[in-house]
Amino acid sequence: MAERIPVVCPYCGVGCRLYVLSEDGYPVNVDYADDIPGIPNEGGKLCPKGNAVLEYIKAKDRLRRPLKAKEEGKFVEISWSEAIKEVAERLGSYAKDDPNQLMFFGSARTFNEPNYLIQKLARMLGTNNVDHCARLCHSSTVSGLKAVFGAGAMSNTYRDIEEADCIIVWGHNYAETHPVGFRYVLKAKDHGAKLIVVDPRRTKTAWFADLHLQLYPGTDIALANAMMHVIIRENLYDRDFVFRRCTGFEEVARTVEKYDPERVEEITGVPAGLIEEAATTFATAGRGVITWAMGLTQHTHGHDNVRALATLSAICGYQGREGCGVAPMRGQNNVQGACDLGVLPNVFPGYQAVTDEERRKWFEGFWGRELSGEVGYTVMEAAHAIEKGKVRGYYIMGENPVISDANSNRLLRALRKLDFLVLQDIVPTPTMEFADIVLPAAAMLENEGSLTNTERRVQWSFRAIEPPGEARPDWWIIGEIGKALGFDSSGSGGFSYSDASDVLREINACTPQYRGITPERLRRNLAGIHWPCPSEDHPGTRFLYRERFLTDDGKAHLAAVEHRGPVETPDEEYPLMLTTVRYVGQYHTLTMTGRSPSLMKRWPMPYVEINPADAAKIGVRSGEWVIIETRRGSYAARARVTGTIKEGVVAVPWHWGANVLTNDALDPVAKIPETKACACRLRKASEEEARKVLDSLPAPVPGGE
Numbered sequence: 001m002a003e004r005i006p007v008v009c010p011y012c013g014v015g016c017r018l019y020v021l022s023e024d025g026y027p028v029n030v031d032y033a034d035d036i037p038g039i040p041n042e043g044g045k046l047c048p049k050g051n052a053v054l055e056y057i058k059a060k061d062r063l064r065r066p067l068k069a070k071e072e073g074k075f076v077e078i079s080w081s082e083a084i085k086e087v088a089e090r091l092g093s094y095a096k097d098d099p100n101q102l103m104f105f106g107s108a109r110t111f112n113e114p115n116y117l118i119q120k121l122a123r124m125l126g127t128n129n130v131d132h133c134a135r136l137c138h139s140s141t142v143s144g145l146k147a148v149f150g151a152g153a154m155s156n157t158y159r160d161i162e163e164a165d166c167i168i169v170w171g172h173n174y175a176e177t178h179p180v181g182f183r184y185v186l187k188a189k190d191h192g193a194k195l196i197v198v199d200p201r202r203t204k205t206a207w208f209a210d211l212h213l214q215l216y217p218g219t220d221i222a223l224a225n226a227m228m229h230v231i232i233r234e235n236l237y238d239r240d241f242v243f244r245r246c247t248g249f250e251e252v253a254r255t256v257e258k259y260d261p262e263r264v265e266e267i268t269g270v271p272a273g274l275i276e277e278a279a280t281t282f283a284t285a286g287r288g289v290i291t292w293a294m295g296l297t298q299h300t301h302g303h304d305n306v307r308a309l310a311t312l313s314a315i316c317g318y319q320g321r322e323g324c325g326v327a328p329m330r331g332q333n334n335v336q337g338a339c340d341l342g343v344l345p346n347v348f349p350g351y352q353a354v355t356d357e358e359r360r361k362w363f364e365g366f367w368g369r370e371l372s373g374e375v376g377y378t379v380m381e382a383a384h385a386i387e388k389g390k391v392r393g394y395y396i397m398g399e400n401p402v403i404s405d406a407n408s409n410r411l412l413r414a415l416r417k418l419d420f421l422v423l424q425d426i427v428p429t430p431t432m433e434f435a436d437i438v439l440p441a442a443a444m445l446e447n448e449g450s451l452t453n454t455e456r457r458v459q460w461s462f463r464a465i466e467p468p469g470e471a472r473p474d475w476w477i478i479g480e481i482g483k484a485l486g487f488d489s490s491g492s493g494g495f496s497y498s499d500a501s502d503v504l505r506e507i508n509a510c511t512p513q514y515r516g517i518t519p520e521r522l523r524r525n526l527a528g529i530h531w532p533c534p535s536e537d538h539p540g541t542r543f544l545y546r547e548r549f550l551t552d553d554g555k556a557h558l559a560a561v562e563h564r565g566p567v568e569t570p571d572e573e574y575p576l577m578l579t580t581v582r583y584v585g586q587y588h589t590l591t592m593t594g595r596s597p598s599l600m601k602r603w604p605m606p607y608v609e610i611n612p613a614d615a616a617k618i619g620v621r622s623g624e625w626v627i628i629e630t631r632r633g634s635y636a637a638r639a640r641v642t643g644t645i646k647e648g649v650v651a652v653p654w655h656w657g658a659n660v661l662t663n664d665a666l667d668p669v670a671k672i673p674e675t676k677a678c679a680c681r682l683r684k685a686s687e688e689e690a691r692k693v694l695d696s697l698p699a700p701v702p703g704g705e
């Protein structure tokens with residue numbers, strides 16, 4: 001008789017629950033969690049990726065034993081004790097010389113507990129050089145929302161989306177990238193809510209929209225300012241809320257005055273009448289939510305983009321009550337948790353600044369070590385620091401930068417210069433080619449721990465099956481390295497833990513938002529608990545800012561921001577604007593969905609979306625090959641000629657390696673690269689030419705099925 005073990009889906013930030021049917025540690029099937037009330041995926045619904053979770057788990061090429069490189073890309077198996085000893089010795093020797101030569105990457109793909117431990121390890125070694133993929137994702141949200149509201153997370157939950165009267169989905173292909181979460185939008189529509197979508201493409205999400213604002217990439221601030229212009233001009237803003245709970249309104253009003261819809265139509269390509277209608281619909285709805293994702297954040301002005309939307313939400317008074325709020329939809333299954341637990345170069349767990357002397361002293365007492373107060377490198381800064389010889393050792397737990405970082409040709413050159421790379425993953429990846437030591441991790445379903453979904457909801461996922469070979473839980477691996485480095489005391493100053501629950505108890509003790517979220521409570525309550533949860537008898541928090549914002553003075557700091565476009569705009573040489581997107585059935589760098597036969601069958605390859613007018617100029621038809629070129633690299637894919645994309649814009653999914661094309665220019669505050677807008681050119685190609693381009697690039701699924 002198979003056991004039904006409750007787990008959390010290992011893919012996206014919706015955090016769907018499902019059961020794994022397990023027989024003696026071997027997975028026989030998945031089952032819907034339709035009998036657990038209150039979970040994010042009501043009724044147990046799953047998307048195609050959730051349904052296919054057992055396929056990658058069983059991949060034949062899973063990592064089973066620690067490996068050591070003999071020469072670049074060739075490995076021999078070694079024992080765990082040899083691997084741990086070597087890693088600890090190397091990390092220790094860099095740390096002795098200068099700890100800032102080291103860079104640590106946490107993982108939004110694994111539990112809270114190992115993420116807590118990796119930042120603790122980095123900090124105890126003396127560096128704040130620790131970051132993770134949130135930098136390529138929602139770092140603009142974290143910094144932008146912190147500036148306006150005092151906290152970087154979703155202010156509400158799915159229930160508020162369902163209860164809203166108007167929802168703006170901004171730069172977010174919600175229906176494809178958070179498919180089960182999109183049900184809450186559809187339920188809101190059932191009770192009459194209006195849906196406004198802001199996207200250069202007519203996406204699956206836009207099919208459901210009442211209004212689709214098809215803007216030109218990188219013009220979001222102009223559009224948001226024009227909407228605020230209309231709302232203020234027509235007196236539709238919430239005077240009382242603005243007066244009582246916000247600062248900075250006058251400057252916003254002055255700034256948006258010049259963004260009249262006619263002028264903004266010229267910048268954005270969105271008809272002025274549509275801008276007026278969207279502004280009026282949103283401001284008069286009564287209860288409004290704005291969701292956003294990568295179309296908004298991945299710009300050199302991502303921080304300002306986010307501040308503009310937060311300001312739009314606040315002037316309408318859409319904060320601190322039911323059916324309202326801002327919902328930046330977090331992408332990875334545990335990216336919220338990795339941020340919460342301090343896998344960021346500027347904060348300890350619970351967003352406590354490393355530069356705040358009092359907080360630093362507290363952690364020095366807690367971990368029993370002197371800690372650095374210098375803000376560390378972000379993901380992209382670390383890659384650039386390798387070029388200058390400043391960073392020499394990388395510890396990567398569960399990231400695949402060779403495919404996911406912007407401007408990958410530049411990254412490849414940097415990685416060749418790196419002295420020492422440890423990679424902790426569940427399968428071989430293109431990044432492994434550069435590794436000196438590879439540590440095999442148990443995958444999510446083979447492991448237990450807590451993770452935090454996009455709604456700040458912390459859930460426990462149980463161990464359902466046996467890991468392959470000698471693969472070990474991520475928390476165990478970091479713990480062994482910590483002990484081998486001599487951090488072996490049994491209290492909070494060491495790395496001696498008996499299980500993941502033990503680590504979570506330490507998190508409870510140092511992370512105010514997680515104080516009451518104990519392993520015992522999570523194991524009992526399968527629907528999870530939303531942080532902040534200050535004590536064990538606290539039920540958790542559905543929405544933030546009921547009475548005050550989390551800024552120093554308790555007010556929302558409205559932001560007046562000016563439009564500025566992407567750093568690279570089309571010109572004669574590169575006449576088109578390129579953006580990069582996702583498919584519902586593929587996930588990121590393909591390490592998991594690329595090993596899922598059912599998903600590969602339905603979503604087998606990338607297509608370049610081209611507007612018919614642009615396609616006609618190069619004489620290309622759907623299905624034919626094109627080569628895309630930017631100032632940084634070349635890529636090839638088959639064309640999909642479609643009127644759903646704006647003229648002058650082309651879109652390509654980045655899952656298969658399109659980051660050779662993208663721009664690694666950074667937002668000055670969020671340090672996010674501009675992966676959603678750069679100049680490109682296209683030409684029609686023969687299959688042979690196209691294959692030649694692709695063969696020169698790292699293959700996303702080495703030796704996969």
Ligand SMILES: Nc1nc2c(c(=O)[nH]1)N[C@H]1C(S)=C(S)[C@@H](COP(=O)(O)OP(=O)(O)OC[C@H]3O[C@@H](n4cnc5c(=O)[nH]c(N)nc54)[C@H](O)[C@@H]3O)O[C@H]1N2
Binds near residue numbers: 172173177178200296
């Ligand atoms: N199936 C699937 N689901 C996923 C993922 C996945 O890889 N596959 N990844 C997860 C992760 S980590 C994340 S962060 C989320 C991302 O989720 P999304 O952000 O929804 O995903 P994207 O397709 O990258 O981008 C969203 C939209 O932004 C639009 N866009 C491009 N440029 C601009 C612009 O300048 N302005 C505006 N307003 N829109 C623009 C694109 O046309 C696209 O439709 O998805 C999560 N869910």
Ligand SMILES: Nc1nc2c(c(=O)[nH]1)N[C@H]1C(S)=C(S)[C@@H](COP(=O)(O)OP(=O)(O)OC[C@H]3O[C@@H](n4cnc5c(=O)[nH]c(N)nc54)[C@H](O)[C@@H]3O)O[C@H]1N2
Binds near residue numbers: 332403427443590
């Ligand atoms: N051009 C372009 N580039 C982008 C984006 C874009 O929209 N356009 N989006 C960006 C965004 S939003 C994100 S979030 C990043 C994602 O960038 P990455 O995080 O680098 O991408 P993933 O494929 O999710 O890589 C995670 C790695 O973790 C491994 N893994 C999975 N489970 C576990 C586990 O339990 N333990 C361990 N140790 N490893 C595990 C996987 O096999 C994989 O190698 O990419 C960014 N890159």
Ligand code: SF4
Binds near residue numbers: 010048050179
């Ligand atoms: S919506 Fe996200 S969490 Fe839910 S099944 Fe799909 S990938 Fe998994």
Ligand SMILES: [Mo]
Binds near residue numbers: 330
């Ligand atoms: Mo992401």
